[in-house]
Amino acid sequence: xxxxxxxxxxxxxVARHSPARLALxxxxxxxxxxxxxxxxxxxxxxxxxxxxxDALFTATSAVCVTGLTTxxxxxxxxxxxxxxxxxxxxVGGLGVMTLASILGLxxxxxxxxxxxxxxxxxxxxxxxxxxxxxxxxxxxxxxxIELALALLLFPRFVYLNESIGQAIWHSVFYAISAxxxxxxxxxxxxxxxxxxxxxxxxxIMLGMFIGALGFPVILNIARQxxxxxxxxxxxxxxxxxxxLLVAIAWVWYLAAEWTNPLTLGPMAWPEKVLSAAFLGVMxxxxxxxxxxxxxxxxxxxxxxxxxxxxxGGSASTAGGIKVSTLAVLMLAILAEARGDxxxxxxxxxxxxxxxxxxVAVTFVGATIVLVASLILLEITGFxxxxxxxxVISAFATVGLSTGITAxxxxxxxxxxxxxxxxxxVGTMTLGAALALRSRRRVIRxxxxxxxxx
Numbered sequence: 001x002x003x004x005x006x007x008x009x010x011x012x013x014v015a016r017h018s019p020a021r022l023a024l025x026x027x028x029x030x031x032x033x034x035x036x037x038x039x040x041x042x043x044x045x046x047x048x049x050x051x052x053x054d055a056l057f058t059a060t061s062a063v064c065v066t067g068l069t070t071x072x073x074x075x076x077x078x079x080x081x082x083x084x085x086x087x088x089x090x091v092g093g094l095g096v097m098t099l100a101s102i103l104g105l106x107x108x109x110x111x112x113x114x115x116x117x118x119x120x121x122x123x124x125x126x127x128x129x130x131x132x133x134x135x136x137x138x139x140x141x142x143x144x145i146e147l148a149l150a151l152l153l154f155p156r157f158v159y160l161n162e163s164i165g166q167a168i169w170h171s172v173f174y175a176i177s178a179x180x181x182x183x184x185x186x187x188x189x190x191x192x193x194x195x196x197x198x199x200x201x202x203x204i205m206l207g208m209f210i211g212a213l214g215f216p217v218i219l220n221i222a223r224q225x226x227x228x229x230x231x232x233x234x235x236x237x238x239x240x241x242x243x244l245l246v247a248i249a250w251v252w253y254l255a256a257e258w259t260n261p262l263t264l265g266p267m268a269w270p271e272k273v274l275s276a277a278f279l280g281v282m283x284x285x286x287x288x289x290x291x292x293x294x295x296x297x298x299x300x301x302x303x304x305x306x307x308x309x310x311x312g313g314s315a316s317t318a319g320g321i322k323v324s325t326l327a328v329l330m331l332a333i334l335a336e337a338r339g340d341x342x343x344x345x346x347x348x349x350x351x352x353x354x355x356x357x358x359v360a361v362t363f364v365g366a367t368i369v370l371v372a373s374l375i376l377l378e379i380t381g382f383x384x385x386x387x388x389x390x391v392i393s394a395f396a397t398v399g400l401s402t403g404i405t406a407x408x409x410x411x412x413x414x415x416x417x418x419x420x421x422x423x424x425v426g427t428m429t430l431g432a433a434l435a436l437r438s439r440r441r442v443i444r445x446x447x448x449x450x451x452x453x
Contacts, residue, residue: 027092031421034085034088038081038085045078064092064424065092067287068393068420070413073186074186086177089180093180142180150168150171153204154171170186191289195267201278205278205281215316217313249280253275258272284307286399301389305388308396309321310322320365328343328354332355379411389402
């Protein structure tokens, strides 16, 4: 009992003094738990133990809601294994700081002030007293949206001549995978045979788009309903930028792939419109596809790289540097071009420290992608275009692939595992967890402007 109490006191102390490190520890611990579950013989269709790298890779991909796989989900894993993957997606979708806060509540029945501050920063919540209730709202809201999606998908799967049990399982799996932007599919053929099925693809698209907005945006819109003018700045920037990026990607894929015989070429024009729209939403972090990604033109790969790197909204199930980061950078460039002293948007001034954060997140993310790409180029014999696509997909927890994941050597797959973990916990959370101390400078040095450009 004394040891148990000492352990609780230790975790409580860590939760109060270093919640970011606790979040990383919790997230890593959850991945190890699911790795162990997927290592059980019952988790595979063959009844044999899965290789450790496949269990670890799949567990990381599920908990980090990515969707990259080294083995086919629908045929390699048993129903038990697929259920483990689905639970991993659900747990991972709740978010890093939410998991840490839940553990803090379970251990100490309270959230420390530091944890509240970090969670408030992560979820864009300004009232510290709302953090505990926010966790409950996040769980209830996400489950409600997933249930609504499953109810929309269920009749369609029944119409596709599936049994009631199969229809329930597939509707629940796709609903959770879609809202959490996980990219996992429970069948061998995936969505490719349904490339022209509006009733199936549109709900999945909507679920992925909503999930990629982030819980702060969803809650703000729910509270303010349709009154756009009363949304906060974060919600406005996220929704507008996300919609703009989806529209740009949609138009690009239509124009670039219209006559491509490997993608949109053989389809009728309504099917081309639907497939391009579906593909336009996926780089937000969705990871599903109705066409062969390997068949895209290299220019479309490059556009997809850029869209995946940006990702979705902050505190969402999506990865990347986040659309609000891109919006702040673009607004700063516009303000600099105009000669404005302040960066403004929708009648609000954006603080300078927010701009510094945006620059730091973008630079750190680009550096991680660069280093990982160099390592994989040395390990594998693949070309830069496919390596870059795979690296960004892993870092941004997207799950789209050119098909090389299973062919990458084991060492390279471990690199992708680290990328998925870092991409999910976030560069800023990782930096806060690894920081030994925060510096508070009393004296400010004289200002001197270096030459830029």
